[in-house]
Amino acid sequence: MNWDDVRIFLAIHRTGTLRGAAQQLAVDQTTAGRRLGGLERALGSRLFLRTSAGFVLTQSGEEVLQTAEEMERLAVSFARRSEGANERVEGEVRVTTTDTLAIDFVIPAIERLQTRHPGVRAVLSTTPRLLDLARREADIAVRTERPEQSGLIVRRLGHWDVGLYASRSYIARHGQPRVGEALAGHEIALYQPGVTKRQLGTLAGESIAQARVVAELDSSLMLSTFVRAGLALAELPTYVAQRHPELVRIWPERKRAAPYEAWLVLHDDLARTSRVRVVVDAIVERFERMAQPTPHDH
Numbered sequence: 001m002n003w004d005d006v007r008i009f010l011a012i013h014r015t016g017t018l019r020g021a022a023q024q025l026a027v028d029q030t031t032a033g034r035r036l037g038g039l040e041r042a043l044g045s046r047l048f049l050r051t052s053a054g055f056v057l058t059q060s061g062e063e064v065l066q067t068a069e070e071m072e073r074l075a076v077s078f079a080r081r082s083e084g085a086n087e088r089v090e091g092e093v094r095v096t097t098t099d100t101l102a103i104d105f106v107i108p109a110i111e112r113l114q115t116r117h118p119g120v121r122a123v124l125s126t127t128p129r130l131l132d133l134a135r136r137e138a139d140i141a142v143r144t145e146r147p148e149q150s151g152l153i154v155r156r157l158g159h160w161d162v163g164l165y166a167s168r169s170y171i172a173r174h175g176q177p178r179v180g181e182a183l184a185g186h187e188i189a190l191y192q193p194g195v196t197k198r199q200l201g202t203l204a205g206e207s208i209a210q211a212r213v214v215a216e217l218d219s220s221l222m223l224s225t226f227v228r229a230g231l232a233l234a235e236l237p238t239y240v241a242q243r244h245p246e247l248v249r250i251w252p253e254r255k256r257a258a259p260y261e262a263w264l265v266l267h268d269d270l271a272r273t274s275r276v277r278v279v280v281d282a283i284v285e286r287f288e289r290m291a292q293p294t295p296h297d298h
Contacts, residue, residue: 016054090119100220164204169230183211
C-alpha cells in the first residue's frame, strides 16, 4: 500500500467525510477521493460505505485498518527519529494543554521562549480532549491526568490541594454554607459529564444533594470565571485562588483526597530534538517559578 493513500484512508476513517480528511491533510477534496479510489482498486475491495452519517468502514476496511495504523506508527516514528538528530533551535513545536494551564503557565512560558529563541514557533491547542502524541497530533502535552501509554516521557510539573471556593460577593449575598446541610440554599457549578473523573457528587466532602446546580461547564477556566463572578460555589485548585483575592476558601480544613496535578508529556523520540527541548525547558521553568504549593490560602 502507498503511504499517501493510507494517510487518506485513515483521515477519512477518523473524520467520517472526504471534506474532513482533505482539510486535516491540507489537500483538496478531489485529491482525497482519487487517492481513496486508487487504494480501493489496488486492494480490489471497497473500504467504506457511503452513508447519510458519513463514511463507514466495510468489513474489508476493518481488516485494512490495523495494517494502516501500523504503517502510521512506523512513519511517525521514522519522522521523530529523523528530527531527533536536528540540533537547530528553530521550527514548529505543537503544544496541547487546557485553557487554564495555558493562561497561567504555558503562554507565559512561550512569551519567554520567543525572547530567547525567536526561531521557534509554538502552535498551541487548548482542548480538554487528550490529543494523541503517538500520532503527532501534538509534540508536547501539559495535562491534568497522567497518561498510561508506553513510549512517553512523563514529568509531574506541579500539584495543589483542591478546595471549595466562593467569591466575596457571593458570600455577602448567600452567606457561608454550614457543614452537614448538603449545601442547602446554595448554588453550585460543576463540570459537564466526561470532563473530569474526579467529580463524585460531593464538594469538599459535603453532599450536594440539597444544592442547586446553576451551571455545568466544560473547562477549568470557565469554572473559575463563574465562581469569580459570584454566581456559584465550586471546587478549584488552590493556586487559582492565590491569584484572585476576591475568592474565599470554604472549610479550608477539608482537603479533597485527589490533588489537582499538572503533567508534562512528550514522546521519547522527540526528547533530544533541540526545538522541542527548549520549549520543554521554558514550560518547566514557568511551573517551577509559579506552581509551588503554599501553606496558606485566602
